[in-house]
Amino acid sequence: MESLAMASKTVKTYCRFCHAYCPMEATVEDNRLIDLVPDTSNTLYGGYTCVKGRQLPEQLYHPERINCSLKKNADGSRTEISSVQALDEIADKLKAILKEYGPRAIASYNGTVSFQNSATHPVAKAWHVALDSPSYYTSITIDQPAKVGIGAARMGFWGGGSHTWRDANVALIIGNNTLVSHFSIPGGVPSFSPSNALREGKKRGVKVICVDPRRSELASRADLHLQIKPGQDAVLLAGLISIILAEELHDKAFCTDHIENLDLLEDSLARFTPDYVAERTELDKNDIIAAARLFAAGPRGTASTGTGPEMGPHPNLIQHLVQTINAICGRHYRAGEKLPNAGVLGPEAPRYAQAVPPNPEWLQGVRSRVSDDIGEVTVLTANGPIKEMPTAVCADEILMEGEGQIKALICIGGNPVLAWPGQEKAHEALKSLDLLVCIDYKLSATAEMADYVIGSKLCLEREDLTVLTDIWYEEPYSHYTKTVVEAEGDVIEEWELFWELGKRLGLNMSINQQHPLDMENCPTKYDVLSKMTTDSRVPLEDIYSREGGHTYDIPDVVIQPADPTTAGRMDLFPEGLSEEIESAVRDADASLLAKNDYPYLLISRRMKNTFNSTGPELSVLAAKGTTNPAFINPQDLAALGIQDGEVISVSSARGEIPAVAQGAPDIKRGVVSMSHCWGGAPDGSGDDKVREIGANTNRLIDNLDHPEKYTGMARHSAIAVKLSKTVQPETQEHV
Incomplete structure (x- = not known):
């Protein structure tokens, strides 16, 4: 026993199953991992890890691992x-x-x-x-290419940085469920011990507005949940901005000093009245007005999106409108304020309270052979x-x-x-x-x-x-x-x-x-x-x-006054925006027509026991489910005569997949919610194993049906589908 004890060691490390990087402590004996636990001494994370990260030992020694x-x-x-x-x-x-x-x-x-x-x-x-x-x-x-590239290229950005969760009074979170995804760009609930971050934020008074067709884990703890119709996020954002401008709730001084084409944007959004937006988003008009006023009241905090709207219709427009609502409300650090974190791994560099103008060159690189756009x-x-x-x-x-x-x-x-x-x-x-x-x-x-x-x-x-x-x-x-x-x-x-x-x-x-x-x-x-x-x-x-x-105890980064030789302005009405707004309007108006052959809307989601296609091969995670169910409101299941746990057909104009129906009262009626990156090859040979491997929602779309300009981004979410019973043979008992 003494020799074994001498051979053991404890190593502080961090999980890399996903982007959250939760600290852990590993116990090793003779180059063999024998234990892996949260690092409770880490004050930033507070000992948090998720169920996926705790399966790293099995992943390491998985019998089917490729070792050559x-x-x-x-x-x-x-x-x-x-x-x-x-x-x-x-x-x-x-x-x-x-x-x-x-x-x-x-x-x-x-x-x-x-x-x-x-x-x-x-x-x-x-x-x-x-x-x-x-x-x-x-x-x-x-x-999310619009969030990490297109938005800044077209509108520009604020050199001093945007408000973070730490300094927020309010957060508008659109299609992001950090409590499950463990992913959030600064502004939303941090992905590092997210439940604790949300709890601490709520304790100090942060008001959370959550936009999601599902009453997600985050939405259920929000101060205001807007259970939107999928695909109408751009319409809602346009409506919120229109209300803020009409009621003069915006930061007029900031807009005067740092923004251009506000008048053109305001005119283009005049049609997005509360009544218009309510009808197309299937939201209560009073909730829309309340959300606009609550966010504008701030005075600090930002709007942010997740993969929900970014993978749905009009992501370029959505990102522009998110940046716009942050800009007109002045949700940026000003001269003399401290930036909570300018990074540890980059060089020291001053940050200025000024707009960095649009950079069209970022949109003019090598062209795809598919389209010059x-x-x-x-x-x-x-x-x-x-x-x-x-x-x-x-x-x-x-x-x-x-x-x-x-x-x-x-x-x-x-x-x-x-x-x-x-x-x-x-x-x-x-x-x-x-x-x-x-x-x-x-x-x-x-x-x-x-x-x-x-x-x-x-x-x-x-x-x-x-x-x-x-x-x-x-x-x-x-x-x-x-x-x-x-x-x-x-x-x-x-x-x-x-x-x-x-x-x-x-x-x-x-x-x-x-x-x-x-x-x-x-x-x-x-x-x-x-x-x-x-x-x-x-x-x-x-x-x-x-x-x-x-x-690290390093000098604070204090935002410097604007440099008049380099200060620019953010453009709220860049080239092509008018066409994008018209496209969103056409889609929104068309959605009011009588139900067609595909009356349901399929949206994407995350699940706790997987990270895209990684996880189902590990026993503890597999025990939590080996398929990506079609989560459907129980009232819709009853109307269709479908039983919970029954294998059904989900079909679009482009394809058909099997799925295991699962009643979920947190889902808006008329909506189906499924996780991506499941299933097998698209030849249908794995369809009879849907309970074992799930089904791939990418079979329901063609990538060039609605390609976004610049990125070719496909619509993975808000896909029109129909649901029906299937007579397909099943290979295992209902679980």
């Missing part, structure tokens, strides 16, 4: 090979594709899990820049502005013949056959590639199709730094985690795949195009992170030397 590289043979079988051999062969194939088709033919898709490795995206982008290939795709442009998106990240191509049309870029056609795809921590809009097209595109490479810890639906699968290290087997969340915290906090257990088997990190291929292709790669990587000897993770955080406010070596996460 796999090569697909001509007959579809797989052969285990070394990672060195796999990388050599992949590099040779890439050289041939590069020679015949050019650099644009080589693409990478960096999925949701890739964001959890702090070095992946800067190294992946460095690889693309060195290769001269613009075909860099990430999951950002599947769900769609092209490279400039995304504002922790590592600065990064250009990427829109994932919504990646399948078309693969299938469309001609110069620039994608022939090779490297998939990093993603599952495009389940995640990309228009699943049948996505599946066809992935099958048609000359080369598909995946790095993953399991054989996902996409990895099943890959020519090569390379086993990846999991989060507890690698060092990491809280780069992604650096400016999301509401205080200067950072956490560098050491490796908890050394990886067993022949596995690598995601960023190492790009470095290894870069070396074999003879590329010269630089982080942020400024800091060259050693292309002869593979750098350490620390080396890469140090190049990513050059001149950081807190030196990386200081963060590295501390055990666990820490809030």
Whole structure:
């Protein structure tokens, strides 16, 4: 017993199952993880972890984990090979594709899990820049490209930053349920111990207005819940802004000094009267007026959105209107005020109380071959502005013949056959590639199709730094985690795949195009992170030397007065906005017509036991459900003669999927709520296993039915569907 005790150690680390990065303490004996518990000493998180993160030990030692590289043979079988051999062969194939088709033919898709490795995206982008290939795709442009790029490019933004939850008196939260998703851009309920953050906010008097077709966990604790008709978020926002302006509740001085085209916007929104908005959103007129007045009263706090409206109709317009309501109410830090957190990992830089004007160049990058209206998106990240191509049309870029056609795809921590809009097209595109490479810890639906699968290290087997969340915290906090257990088997990190291929292709790669990587000897993770955080406010070596996460006592960032030589104005009526408003009006008016063949609206949602397509393979999470039910109001189920737990058909004008019906009184009538990234391939072969693997809602849409300008963003939510009983055979008992 004494020898075992001597061999054990406790390591402070943090979870990377999702973006919340909850601190944990791991107990290790002889390089074996034997216990993983919340780090109760961490004052920022207060010992919070979620059920998903607590399953990391099972994920680490899962019997079906990929611990080597796999090569697909001509007959579809797989052969285990070394990672060195796999990388050599992949590099040779890439050289041939590069020679015949050019650099644009080589693409990478960096999925949701890739964001959890702090070095992946800067190294992946460095690889693309060195290769001269613009075909860099990430999951950002599947769900929220307007929020992280388009909005700022068209309207501009406030240099001093927007109010955070910490300083808020009111929060308008649209289609975001942080208590389950654990994801929120500053302004809404923080994703770090969200229940506690909400409880503390309510205690100090924060008023929460929640807009959601579902009485979600957050909506049930809001001061005002607007249970909106799906797809009408733009109409509601237009109405709220119109009321605020008509009643002169806006910050007139701020608007005079920092905003242009307010009069044009006000005129364009005149039709959005409370009666007009109430009829189309199916909300009470008095609630709409109350929401406008409550938000305008503030005096501090912001409006923010989640994937609900961002994945539905008119996301570019919605984001513009969200930024607009924040701007006209002056919800920004002013000269002399302290910014709660300017980040720990970036360089010191003054922040000015002035508007940064629109940047049209962010909308004028490489064009998609699908449409000149769609092209490279400039995304504002922790590592600065990064250009990427829109994932919504990646399948078309693969299938469309001609110069620039994608022939090779490297998939990093993603599952495009389940995640990309228009699943049948996505599946066809992935099958048609000359080369598909995946790095993953399991054989996902996409990895099943890959020519090569390379086993990846999991989060507890690698060092990491809280780069992604650096400016999301509401205080200067950072956490560098050491490796908890050394990886067993022949596995690598995601960023190492790009470095290894870069070396074999003879590329010269630089982080942020400024800091060259050693292309002869593979750098350490620390080396890469140090190049990513050059001149950081807190030196990386200081963060590295501390055990666990820490809030740093560094000088406050005080907002400086405007610099008259650089001060700009935010544009409330940019080019194309009038057309977007008219489009939203047409859709809203059409929604009042008699019910058509598809009388229900399908919306997206998150579930506690999964993170996109990761989770159902783990026993504790599987025990909570192995399907993505169709959550439906019990009154609608009764009207349709459908029993709770019955397998039904959900069909749209584009496709049909089975689903397990589940009564949910928190769902608005006429609405169906289902989680995405479930099911199998779109050939229907897995439909009889819907209770075991769920169904993929992307089979119900075509990605080019309603593509957004700039991003090609598809409509994943507010999809018109009909529900019916099915005679499809079932393979297991109702659960």
